[in-house]
Amino acid sequence: xxxxxxxxxxxxxxxxxxxxxxxxxxxxxxxxxxxxxxxxxxxxxxxxxxxxxxxxxxxxxxxxxxxxxxxxxxxxxxxxxxxxxxxxxxxxxxxxxxxxxxxxxxxxxxxxxxxxx
Numbered sequence: 001x002x003x004x005x006x007x008x009x010x011x012x013x014x015x016x017x018x019x020x021x022x023x024x025x026x027x028x029x030x031x032x033x034x035x036x037x038x039x040x041x042x043x044x045x046x047x048x049x050x051x052x053x054x055x056x057x058x059x060x061x062x063x064x065x066x067x068x069x070x071x072x073x074x075x076x077x078x079x080x081x082x083x084x085x086x087x088x089x090x091x092x093x094x095x096x097x098x099x100x101x102x103x104x105x106x107x108x109x110x111x112x113x114x115x116x117x
Contacts, residue, residue, distance in 0.1 A: 001059050001060075001099050001100065001102070002056060002057070002058065002059070002099065002100040003056075003057045003058075003059055003060055003062075003063055003097060003098070003099055003100075004054060004055065004056055004057075004097065004098045004099070004100070005053075005054070005055040005057070005063065005095060005096075005097050006052060006053075006054055006095070006096045006097070006098065007052065007053045007054075007055075007093060007094070007095045007096075008050055008051070008052050008092075008093070008094045009050070009051060009053075009088050009089070009092050009093040009094070010047065010049050010050050010051075010088065010089035010092035011049045011050075011051060011087060011088060011089070012049075012086075012087055012088065012089055013049055015086065015087040016049070018087060019083060019087035019088070022079070022082065022083040022087060023040050023051065023053075023083065024040070025079050026053075026079055026080055026083065027039070027040050027053070029075075029076060029079055030055075030070070030076075033073070033076070034066045034069060034070060035058070035062065035065075035066055036055055036056060036057045036058075036062070036063070036066050037055070037056045038053055038054065038055045038056070039053070039054045040052070040053060040054075041053075041054055049089075050092075
């Protein structure tokens with residue numbers, strides 16, 4: 001079951017250029033060194049300094065394994081810690097988790113919700 005982790009956070013305006021470069025390094029490092037995929041999403045509408053990290057894992061167990069690896073990785077902590085402490089607005093991070101919806105039969109569903117034969 002695919003699991004998506006959706007993390008929103010605000011970047012300090014005075015650290016915008018530095019923060020964006022740091023986020024690009026974080027995304028690149030995680031995609032190259034761990035068994036999950038992560039994307040950086042920027043706002044189209046809404047608050048200009050609110051960004052999103054969208055991570056995709058094979059399942060909850062894989063998410064736990066990858067998170068343990070990340071936070072045991074000194075090189076990753078050197079990349080992530082300055083961003084977290086100096087460039088992100090403290091208290092602005094919010095994390096949500098979602099799973100991919102999968103239908104059991106794969107058969108088309110009629111308007112009334114009945115499966116077609």
